[in-house]
Amino acid sequence: MSRGFRIESLEIEGFRAFNLPRKFKLGDARFILLIGPIGSGKSSVLKAIEYALYGSSYEITRLGPVRLKHEDVINDFKDMLNIELVLGGEHELRVVRSRKRGGVGKLRVYIDNRPVKGEAESFLRSCIVLGHEDFLREIVIHHLILRDIVEGGPVRRSVALDRLFGIEMLEQTYKSIPLTIVEKKIDELKMRIKEVDLELARIGSLYTPQELKSLEADIERLREKVSTIQQEYDYIENLLTKLEEARLKYGLLLERYSNLESQLEDIEKRLEEVEEVSTVELISDMEDVLENTISFLRDMLYEDIIKEIPRGDEISLSEKVLKSTSKALDVVSSIVRDLEFKLEDLVNERMEYKRRYDVLRSRKLDLESEIERLLHYRYEYMKLVKKYGIPDDIEKRIEQKESEFLRLNRKSRQLRNLWDLLKILIDRLRLEKKIECPVCGSKLVEDDLKKILERKDRLEKKELVDTITRMERIEKEIEKLREILDRIKELEEKVRKLEELELEREELERKTSKLNNILQHAEENIHIVRDKIGRAKHLEVRLQDLISKLSTYLERKDLIEKQKELHSKLKSIKEELEKLKYEEDRYLKLKKKREELRRTLFENRVKLESMLKDYERTKKELEKAHYLFKNKELLEKKLRDLETLHKRLKSVRNLLRVVQADLRTRMLERIRSNMNKTFRQLYVHPDLVEVDIRAVEVAKRSIYEIYVRRSSDGEWVPIYSKLSDGQRLMIALSLLLSIYKLYPHNIDFILLDEPFANINGECRKSILKLLARTDSPQQVLIATQDETIISLIKKIIDKDKIIVYKLTYGGVEGPRVTRIH
Known part of the structure; x- marks a missing residue:
């Protein structure tokens, strides 16, 4: 399979120990050593890689034992940090992350020196694949994690292993179940019931x-x-x-x-x-104005009002005609107001339609621009589908290629085993001249040596090389198909969006055309209404003048009639006053008696009101007692419900413990084989042969215990009481290295922070040999104080595959970095 991302270079400025810019060039090196004393900035380099990729670090996330803020990782003598990380692989990925003190972080990502547009953080996550917590579990071997596993107590050790396995949420959920809150609520309800009982006793003693x-x-x-x-x-x-x-x-x-x-x-x-008005002139004006009014109202479709307006012989100088004319004036004035309101509404409506029309046109232009931008994605999508088929077809081809790769891989291992066997036979024949074949049991002599050498040479130069060449070719084909598959899926989203935009554009064209027609119709309506308003206002003025003249005429006529009527009424009132008899003394005596009765009535009513208040107070207290009794029943029911809830929550907590134990057992089954394989490669001494991590029940909870089997008696013994710190550290390293291989990812480097404490030279050598294998990460960054590691690595791998940086304390400027190899 193709390799994942490797680190090509790293530049740090203003991050943790680093003040001035420092650059690390890693190139194609297999091993990169960061050598230096405590506080020289070795760990800051590893944390800078983590911070560049995720914008955070081990101490800032919840995995750290000490929670830091983003401000804390900025160098004390800088106001800003800046980290540039270049990753190599199929494509070059350059990550530039910066953060000002008191500000927010900024991220820029470049792919093959081209800046990534859009959401850079999402793009980086899609490239790296691993989340932050997965990165800390699988890529970083931190001395704090090793310390928790090697030195921590049962609970601390279990928390560390749960985090490595990604199941720590179960323990957090267990602790979040609020049993204490429910118990407190139960106590509160019991206290409230007691208070209700006391209040009931008080009311019973008074009322x-x-x-x-x-x-x-x-x-x-x-x-x-x-x-x-x-x-x-x-x-x-x-x-x-x-x-x-x-x-x-x-x-x-x-x-x-x-x-x-x-x-x-x-x-x-x-x-x-009041002046006199000419009757003939008034009637003439009235006939003309009323005829125009009838014509206007008929045009406005007011047929009911027209029937009430006098015409011809009906026209007279009367109150009825005045009322009809006034009513017609009110109607015309109302029509004027309605038309003005209608005109205002039409103008506003036209402006609203114009605004909506402009908005639709603007949106249409934006859509056309976006459609033009997306058209080439459709062409690229159709071209790829035509050449490679739909995603399902590509996935089937990938599966076929992977099956063939696995078959060749098995064949490669068989050929290597055969080559090893032939080499052993050649060495033994050269020494012993006559041996027995370990496969078939036949006798082999010195004359057979030539045939074996020919077979070994043929195997080495042709069969094994051909197999490996085919595997590499298939691996490249798989990688290419996967890239094409990812691109087609990405283009599918672009094409889907393009089709949606085209449909929206058609809908906008339809709406724009409709709004244009509406605008033209609105303009015509505004012109018609303005003409009607002018005509109505002219008629309104004439009607007002006519009503004024007719009112004056009728007023004079009415005044003359009233004058005669008043003379008659004055005579009648004189006669009524003479007939009416009235006694003032009797009226005053009765009025005094009424006041005495009113005072007596008021006093008795006050007394009655006081008695009613006493009655209502007594009644309310008795009703309150009844309410308290009912409330007590409800409180007792809530108490029973809470006690039931308390029992259920305890059951849920117990079930979480069962699930936690089951998940731990399953994770251990997945990792046990790979961990033992790694341990046997790391641990070179014969006294320990196998490691086992077990999830055991202690005090109603599941914890991890680590055991090792001794070769001397085959007994399983606990590592924390029987093994040294160095032996326990070897077991912890075996576990962490096996986790790297447990999950698929595209990161081909691993970070080790002080991994060799308390480990002897032979075990260190075996660890380095394991990390140098081809199936291990292709780039290993080790931060350590021990300079003897340099000589050990040089014995294991070519010198040109090793880079050593020495870091020393540099004061305010930050660590001094020197490449010594």
Whole structure:
């Protein structure tokens, strides 16, 4: 299979220990060593790689034991950090991440030196594939994680392993179940029930139903007394009412006589002021104006109003005609107002349609621009589908290629095994001259050596080389097909979006045409309404003038008639005053008696109101007692429900423990074989032969225990009580290296922070040999204080595949970086 991303270069400025810019060129090196004492910036280099890829680091995320802020990783002598990371692979990926103190982070991504447009963070995630937590589990071997596994207690060790397996959420969920809150709520409900009981006891000691019945009887007696007084008061009030009516009528007659005299004087003055109007001229104007009014109202479809307007012989100088004309004026004025409102609505409507028309045209232009931009994606999509087929076909071809690759891989291993066997036979024949074949058991002598050498040479130069060549070719084909598949899927989204935009453009064209027609119609309506308003206003002025003249004529006529009527009324009032009889003394005595009864009635009503308040207070307290009793029943029901919930939550917590134990067991089954294989390659001593991690129950919870089998007696023993720190560290490294191979990803480097503490030289050598294998990560970055690692690596791998940077303390400027190999 093709290799993933490797680190080609890294430049750091203003990040953690680094103040001034420092650049690390890694190229094609297999091993990169960062050598230096404590505090020289080795770990800062590894964390810079992590921060460049994810915009965060181990200490900032929840995985860190000490939570830091983004501000904390900016160098104390800088206001900004800047990290540039270049990754090599099928394409060159350059990641530039910066952050100002007090600001937000910025990310720029370049693919083959071309800037990525759009959401850079999403694009980077799609390239790297691994999430941040997966990166910390699978790529970074951190000394803090090793310490938790090697030195931590059962709980700390279990938390660390759960994080490595990606199942730590179960423990967090278990701790988040609020049993304590439910228990507190249960205690609160019990306290409230106790308070209700105390209140019920208080009410029972102060108020009884018998007291309520006694109050009801006293209230009824007082109501009867109030009723008797009220009847006597009503009788006197009735008599006074009749006398007051007579008294009022007497006063009114006097007042009316005075008013009539005043009115007669005013009418005579008004007659002198009102001028006379020509009857013939008034009728002529009336006929002309009313005819125009009828014509206008008929045009406006007011047929009901036209029927009320007089015509021909119906026209006269009367109040009826005035009312009809006034009503016609009101209608015309109303029409003017309606037309003006309608004109305003039409103008606003036209402006709204114009605005919507402009918005649609603007959107249409934007759509056409976007469609033009997306057209080439459709061409590229059709071209790829025509050449390679649909995604399902490509996936089938990938599966076929992968099957062939696996078959060749098995064949390659068989050929290597055969080559190893032939080499062993050649070496033994050269030493012993005569041996027994370990496969078939036949005797081999020195004469057979030539045949074996020929077979080994043929195997080495042709069969094995051909197989590996075919595997590499197939691997490249698979990688190319996968890239094409990803591109087709990406283009499918672009083409789908293009089709949606084309449909939207057609809909916009239809709406634009419709709105244009509406705008033309609106302009025509505005012109028509303006003409009607002008005609209606002219008619309104003429009607007002006609009504003014007719009103003057009718007013003079009415004043003359009223003058005659007032003379007659004054004579009649004089006669009525003489006939009316009224006694003022009797009226005053009855009025005094009414006031005495009113005072007595008020006092008894106040007393009745006080008794009613006492009655209502007693009644409310008894009702409150009834409500408290019902509330107590509800509280007791809630208490029972909460106690049931408490039991269920405890069951859920217990179930989470069962699920946690099951998931831990399954993860251990997946990793156990690969971990033991790695351990046997790392641990060179014969005393320990196998490692096992077990999920065991302790105090109703599942924890991890790590055991190792001794070769001396075959017994499984716990590593924390029987093994040294170095042996435990070897086991932890085996686990972490096996996790790297457990999940598929496209990152082909691994970061190790101080991995060799308490490990002897032979075991260190075996660790480096394992990391140098072809099936291991193709780039290994190691941060360590131990300079002896350099000589060990040089014995294992070619010197040109090794880069060593030495870091030393540089004060305010940050670490000094020197490439020493």
